Amino acid sequence: MREPSGRYLDVAEREEIMTGLAAGESMRAIGRRLGRDAGTISREVARNSVSNGPRSRPYRAAAAQRFAEARACRPKPSKLEQNPRLREYVQATLLQGWSPDQISRRLIEEFPADAEMRVSHETIYRELYVQGRGGLRRELSVCLRTGRAVRKPRRRGRHAQRTHH
Numbered sequence: 001m002r003e004p005s006g007r008y009l010d011v012a013e014r015e016e017i018m019t020g021l022a023a024g025e026s027m028r029a030i031g032r033r034l035g036r037d038a039g040t041i042s043r044e045v046a047r048n049s050v051s052n053g054p055r056s057r058p059y060r061a062a063a064a065q066r067f068a069e070a071r072a073c074r075p076k077p078s079k080l081e082q083n084p085r086l087r088e089y090v091q092a093t094l095l096q097g098w099s100p101d102q103i104s105r106r107l108i109e110e111f112p113a114d115a116e117m118r119v120s121h122e123t124i125y126r127e128l129y130v131q132g133r134g135g136l137r138r139e140l141s142v143c144l145r146t147g148r149a150v151r152k153p154r155r156r157g158r159h160a161q162r163t164h165h
Contacts, residue, residue, distance in 0.1 A: 008068070009036075009044060014061035017041060021059055079119055080127050086117055090124055100124035 009017075013034055020030035027045070031038040048064035049057055057063075080087045086107075093103045100121035111117035 009040070011061065011065050014044070014064045017044060017064075018059055018061040021045065078127060079123060083116055086119060089117070090119065090127075094124075100128075 013036070016034055017030055020033070026038075027041045028038040030036075031041045034041070044064065045059050048067050049059035080090060089107070090103055093106070094100075098106070103124060104119060104121040107117050107119065
């Protein structure tokens with residue numbers, strides 16, 4: 001058993017997983033050999049292989065490495081950038097004076113079966129405040145109740161108690 005190479009699986013570990021699966025080994029046995037938890041191996045295999053119907057694709061180390069590298073690319077496009085319907089709903093409700101928290105809760109009520117129409121209030125704030133990025137129009141920040149275009153940092157530590165001078 002060797003020490004794990006770090007937080008993420010490397011190509012050699014993925015090749016070991018592929019070899020172990022081809023030999024009929026269990027996830028636990030592969031994990032023990034690699035010094036990894038069986039759950040890590042199981043998630044890796046589930047994430048990078050498809051075994052349903054005629055489009056079955058077994059686990060392949062090289063392909064798994066490419067998929068992992070693609071998923072790791074930064075910056076990732078935000079949910080509001082990727083989903084025009086969600087972005088338009090959020091923009092329209094901000095213009096009506098709704099808070100990001102109200103919008104987030106209302107989406108769950110209005111679209112109970114549609115997971116694509118979900119966004120946290122934090123994501124909405126981040127989209128408004130992160131300049132040069134974000135899927136929401138910058139001028140929508142004036143629709144927030146504070147009217148701020150920049151997020152006000154919370155005081156931390158010793159200075160948190162001194163709110164009145």
